[in-house]
Amino acid sequence: GAVALMHAQGLCHADIKPENILLTGEGKLKLVDFGLATKAGVKSEVRPGTWAYWPPEAWDVGWGGSLPADMWAVGAILYVVLAGCHPFDPAGNATAEEMGNAIRTGEPSFEGEEWATASHGAVQLVKGLLRKDPECRLTVEELLQHPWLKTASPTAHRPIGGAQFSRSTARLRTAVFATILQQQAEEAALPAVPSSERLSRTVSAKLKRQHSSLRGPMLESDVLVRAFHEFDREEKGYITEADLQRVLSQKLGAAKLARGDAAAILQGAASSDVDGRRVMYGSFVRLMGETVKQLLRPGEHVFKRGEPVRYFYLLLSGEVEVVDAQGAVVSTLRAGEYFGENALLERRKQRNSSLRCKSTGPCEVLKLSADDFEAGGGGGGAPPP
Structure with a gap:
């Protein structure tokens, strides 16, 4: 921590x-x-x-x-x-x-x-x-997300067990996921020629993917730091109820939480805080380690028609093709776009289309579980589908 x-x-x-x-x-x-x-x-x-x-x-x-x-x-x-x-x-x-x-x-x-x-x-x-x-x-973020630390001693860094930790932090995780979604969309809308900072991040990401067998499922530090700083604008090193209220209302357009709701959302991830009211950066990284980042090869499917509906998706990099029942490509999604929410909102059991990584290069997707999506009220303030 x-x-x-x-x-x-x-x-x-x-x-x-x-x-x-x-x-x-x-x-x-x-x-x-x-x-x-x-x-x-x-x-x-x-x-x-x-x-x-x-x-x-x-x-x-x-x-x-x-x-x-x-x-x-x-x-x-x-x-x-x-x-x-x-x-x-x-x-x-x-x-x-x-x-x-x-x-x-x-x-x-x-x-x-x-x-x-x-x-x-x-x-x-x-x-x-x-x-x-x-x-x-x-990085320290990847260390905290590493499977060995998450499974070797489940209670070593979580005062509550793994499954309970996942449930108790679902609403906050959904809000952070929505924040990352917004930030990725904003970055994708920037001019095609990257700034020196964006170029540096691109080069760094390519180097990291050389070790994708270990780092592939982990969220990169720059994604986590930018999301955390969206909450912690004052660089205090932790997130408070006021920070959560501000992001939900100003960044994500959600209604103001009722009295006590903000504290309840933070509570599961604030267990390492002496007062149990603030979410430290280490706890923030751990709760986002409950999401799933997947690296897909060119032509590999994100999901196929008829498969169970399990996740809400954010495309971090690459391009994904939407394929209908006849096998025709009906649209292409690009980095910063999200998908898969309609089936969750409509409570469908199976996917009615297929999505695959375009053949021109690999793709990275960030996946929020259906349980988290539901706990967050259908997106926790994410842009409407």
């Missing part, structure tokens, strides 16, 4: 290491020592942090703290927890020069008896955090 909160505001801790993680009497982990915390990307002649937990890029002169560097350190610590030794210094006696060479050119071992009982998910998570290319390293 602490790392997620910092990263959402563009800040890096810059010295994450075992000595800066404390365990309370209640069994909670606390991140401490923010003396080196800085705005991400600020260059410095003095490299911050502890060299045993520096990523490969930190060994270059002029490097400053970064968000991917924090995630490398998290990966190194997780390796230590699971294997009992440092990933690049198993014997524990490497010099700074030896450690630097190992980090830049070597690969950690996942062999031996210490890894014999580790699950495939745990190994893949550590590998994702220890990727040498910072652009391909898992």
Whole structure:
């Protein structure tokens, strides 16, 4: 939660290491020592942090703290927890020069008896955090969405169990989904020639898709951060009832909630807050991890005619063709458009048409479950179909 909160505001801790993680009497982990915390990307002649937990890029002169560097350190610590030794210094006696060479050119071992009982998910998570290319390293958002964290210990990060958590956060998740839908539609309406910022995001997304087997089902950090900031305009690091009311009325055009309703919507995701009234960024990411992001190959079906109605869809990238019962393409949907809501609103059991990814390239869709759609009142303020 602490790392997620910092990263959402563009800040890096810059010295994450075992000595800066404390365990309370209640069994909670606390991140401490923010003396080196800085705005991400600020260059410095003095490299911050502890060299045993520096990523490969930190060994270059002029490097400053970064968000991917924090995630490398998290990966190194997780390796230590699971294997009992440092990933690049198993014997524990490497010099700074030896450690630097190992980090830049070597690969950690996942062999031996210490890894014999580790699950495939745990190994893949550590590998994702220890990727040498910072652009391909898992983000804190992807860490929180990783299946191993969601299934290995369901109550470790959720005071309530998985199914109950999903039900209790459905209305807020639907409102966030509608916010992402609005933002994607607004971005799709921008001029065809992307700005430098949009171009940077496009390049970054392509790099990330090289590892789609791990990252494919995860929402990218920029999508989550932009949605969170729509609620948290003041950059407090959390969402309040007033924030929710503002987004629902001003952004999504919904009627003002009755007294107590806003608190009820936030309650399920606010369990990590001392007062139980604010949704922290880490909890925000976890609740959106209950949605499903799917990467489709060219020609692959989103759904086929006659299949059960299970989701409401938002097209994040690519193009999708709508195919009628005779096999004819009747329309094409593009990034930023949504579909599948009519069957849910009409409470149909089966789809009456087929949708497939266009043959010109892959597609990404974000799926909101029918249960969430229903809990959100048929879209939670999303634009009408």
